[in-house]
Amino acid sequence: MVRRHRLTTRLWHWLNALLLYILFTSGLGIFNAHPRLYWGQYGANFDHAWLELDRFPGWITLPALYNLALSRHWHLTAAPIFAVALLFYMLWSLADGHIARDLAFRRGELAPRHVWQDIRDHARLRFPTGAAALRYNVLQKASYIAVIFIALPLLILTGLTMSPGMNAAWPWLVDLFGGRQSARSIHFLTAFALVAFFLVHMLMVLLAGPVNEIGSMITGRYRLPKDRP
Amino acid sequence: MILTRRTLLLGATATLAGCDRIARQPLARDILFSADNFHSWAQRKIMARDALTQEFRPDQISPFFRANGTANPNTPAYKALWRSGFADWRLRIDGLVARPLSLSLSQLHALPHREQITRHDCVEGWSAIGKWRGVPLKLLLDGAGLRDRARYIVFHCADDMGGGTAYYESIDLIDAFHPQTILAFALNDRPLSVANGAPLRLRVERQLGYKQAKYLMRIEAVESLLSIGRGKGGFWEDRANYDWYAGI
Numbered sequence: 265m266v267r268r269h270r271l272t273t274r275l276w277h278w279l280n281a282l283l284l285y286i287l288f289t290s291g292l293g294i295f296n297a298h299p300r301l302y303w304g305q306y307g308a309n310f311d312h313a314w315l316e317l318d319r320f321p322g323w324i325t326l327p328a329l330y331n332l333a334l335s336r337h338w339h340l341t342a343a344p345i346f347a348v349a350l351l352f353y354m355l356w357s358l359a360d361g362h363i364a365r366d367l368a369f370r371r372g373e374l375a376p377r378h379v380w381q382d383i384r385d386h387a388r389l390r391f392p393t394g395a396a397a398l399r400y401n402v403l404q405k406a407s408y409i410a411v412i413f414i415a416l417p418l419l420i421l422t423g424l425t426m427s428p429g430m431n432a433a434w435p436w437l438v439d440l441f442g443g444r445q446s447a448r449s450i451h452f453l454t455a456f457a458l459v460a461f462f463l464v465h466m467l468m469v470l471l472a473g474p475v476n477e478i479g480s481m482i483t484g485r486y487r488l489p490k491d492r493p
Numbered sequence: 494m495i496l497t498r499r500t501l502l503l504g505a506t507a508t509l510a511g512c513d514r515i516a517r518q519p520l521a522r523d524i525l526f527s528a529d530n531f532h533s534w535a536q537r538k539i540m541a542r543d544a545l546t547q548e549f550r551p552d553q554i555s556p557f558f559r560a561n562g563t564a565n566p567n568t569p570a571y572k573a574l575w576r577s578g579f580a581d582w583r584l585r586i587d588g589l590v591a592r593p594l595s596l597s598l599s600q601l602h603a604l605p606h607r608e609q610i611t612r613h614d615c616v617e618g619w620s621a622i623g624k625w626r627g628v629p630l631k632l633l634l635d636g637a638g639l640r641d642r643a644r645y646i647v648f649h650c651a652d653d654m655g656g657g658t659a660y661y662e663s664i665d666l667i668d669a670f671h672p673q674t675i676l677a678f679a680l681n682d683r684p685l686s687v688a689n690g691a692p693l694r695l696r697v698e699r700q701l702g703y704k705q706a707k708y709l710m711r712i713e714a715v716e717s718l719l720s721i722g723r724g725k726g727g728f729w730e731d732r733a734n735y736d737w738y739a740g741i
Contacts, residue, residue: 289509297617305549306612308559308619323506327513332616333734334516334525340741341528344535428614429532429740432699433540435547444612444620 268398268486270362276353277481283346284462286338287419288455289326293335296320301452305443314449347420354412366400367409373402391472393489411461415454422451526734533738542667546698549610555621558613558680560688563660566652566708574651579692584676588647588713591638598678598692604628607675615702616735625696627677631670633712639666643714647721648695651708654728662706662727663718663737664697673698676709701739703729 269277299320300313307313322328326338357363372378382402391397400408424430425437425447441447469477473489480486515521565571574582579598587593610624634646646669650660668674674697678685685691690707697704704727718724723731730737 285508286512289512294618298615298619300619302619305553306555306620306622308555308557308615308621310557310559311555323509326509327516328506328509331733333729333736336616336736337525337528337734338512338516340532340736341525344528344531426614426618427532427536427741428546428612428701429536429540429699431612432544432546433536438547444614448618 265485265487266398267484268480269484270360271484272353272356272360273362274481274484276349279349280346283342283349284458286326286342287346288459289324290335290338290342291451291455292320293325293327293330294332294339295452296325296330296335297332301449302445303443303449304445305438307445315452343420343423350412350416350420367405367412369402369405373405378402389471391489394491395488397489398486407461407464411458415458415461418454419451419458422447422454426451529736529738529741532736532741536740537667543672544699545673546611549612549622551610551624553622554610554624554681558621558623558689559619560686561615561617561702563652563654563707564688566650568651568653571651571708575687575691582692584693584709585711586633586637586713587711588715589640589643590634590714591640592636594633594637596633601628601676601678601693604632607672609673609675609696609698611673611696611698613702613705616739624681625675625677626679626682627675627693627696629672630674630676630695630712631672633676634669634714637714639714642716645715645718645726647713647715647718648706648709649711649713650706651710656732658722658728658731660706660708660728661722662695662704663715663721664700664704668697668699671697671699699740703727703735704739 295317296319299317300307301315302311302313319330322330325335327334357367379402385391385401386403392399392401421437422441424434425441426444431438431444438444438447441450476487476489516525582598584596584601585593586596605628606626607629608624608626610622613621613623630646643666645663645665647661647663650662652660654660664674674695676693677690677696678693680686680689685694690705690709693709694707695705695709715721718726718737722728725731725734726737727735729735
């Protein structure tokens with residue numbers, strides 16, 4: 265048994281799991297009020313929508329029965345907690361060296377040969393053993409960096425862009441995303457990209473040994489996989 | 494342990510049903526329903542009192558400005574006003590004011606105007622851009638002379654959404670005196686259509702669509718919102734627990 269995940273990582277991981285679950289399901293409830301997406305500054309009925317869906321079913325929306333006000337209350341209560349937790353985690357991980365030590369790419373890691381080897385190992389489900397299992401590989405690092413530093417901030421910023429009050433406070437946000445309706449589309453796409461990450465993440469946990477993996481994310485202690493004979 | 498689609502579905506449903514149960518607990522409701530207090534506090538801290546919302550170019554105006562909510566109040570009183578071309582319509586301004594006013598549409602037309610091309614954001618998620626012309630609310634409030642006790646401005650409307658209680662909305666004095674808060678009588682250079690709120694509607698541009706009360710009849714200055722309607726400050730706030738602060 266070795267120490268693997270720090271307390272901050274574990275706390276943030278599980279808080280995030282809960283908050284993103286609430287945010288995603290209540291977000292679908294909000295989306296159901298107008299299940300169409302547009303690009304640009306405006307978009308309403310009779311304007312061209314690039315995506316038009318039926319309502320998401322009640323088993324995946326919060327609340328289960330359509331209630332825009334309540335979905336918004338869930339979403340807007342969870343969102344600031346989520347944003348503050350992310351900021352805190354980013355600063356803490358920068359300060360205590362977690363990012364530099366565990367997430368930053370090492371020299372040679374981004375070489376095409378190395379990346380290609382990593383992809384092949386992943387595809388063949390050859391997971392590292394022994395002490396090597398403690399290090400994140402290139403694909404893991406890339407996806408964790410993309411989630412922490414791109415996807416999650418993007419969700420927060422595009423969410424703020426949809427607020428008419430924030431448009432007056434920070435007009436550059438609307439310009440950054442090319443309009444409120446573009447921001448709404450990016451918010452939606454990023455949320456589903458995050459669901460895709462979640463599914464792959466779950467698959468990897470199941471394949472790599474769910475008890476050891478989930479246990480280490482709860483207790484911080486990890487049993488090193490034995491070297492292959 | 495392999496998770497099947499079925500267990501995932503059951504798990505999701507059970508957790509969400511748990512969330513639905515939580516949302517019925519009084520304490521959880523208090524927390525959930527106070528989020529708009531946090532957001533209004535945070536936004537007011539970030540933005541200047543008179544920070545302007547974006548205004549757009551004429552070529553960015555939506556080809557069609559969608560109307561939502563009531564498309565026509567359809568009451569005998571409103572129909573009579575409409576038939577006379579709103580010649581008999583009066584806007585009353587009363588409550589905690591020194592000089593109650595009663596203004597005709599032509600009197601409003603004679604006052605200084607403001608023109609603004611702004612984006613209307615519905616709480617449902619869609620947006621439309623239109624050019625509004627109207628009288629800054631500040632001019633009328635200054636004319637009527639707000640009393641010191643006045644804290645909120647309430648807008649009483651001619652429509653009742655078919656439910657018997659009249660539509661109303663309210664804003665605080667920061668938004669009431671904001672330069673872009675106008676009483677609009679024209680949209681895209683034409684008199685306001687019935688669907689868009691004829692003869693006069695509120696534009697309070699830093700908030701969502703349901704604050705933009707249509708078919709204005711009376712403006713009242715009050716100290717507290719508790720005795721109006723069901724006390725939450727607006728029709729949808731009372732009826733469906735919408736946030737009173739609609740800046741997010």
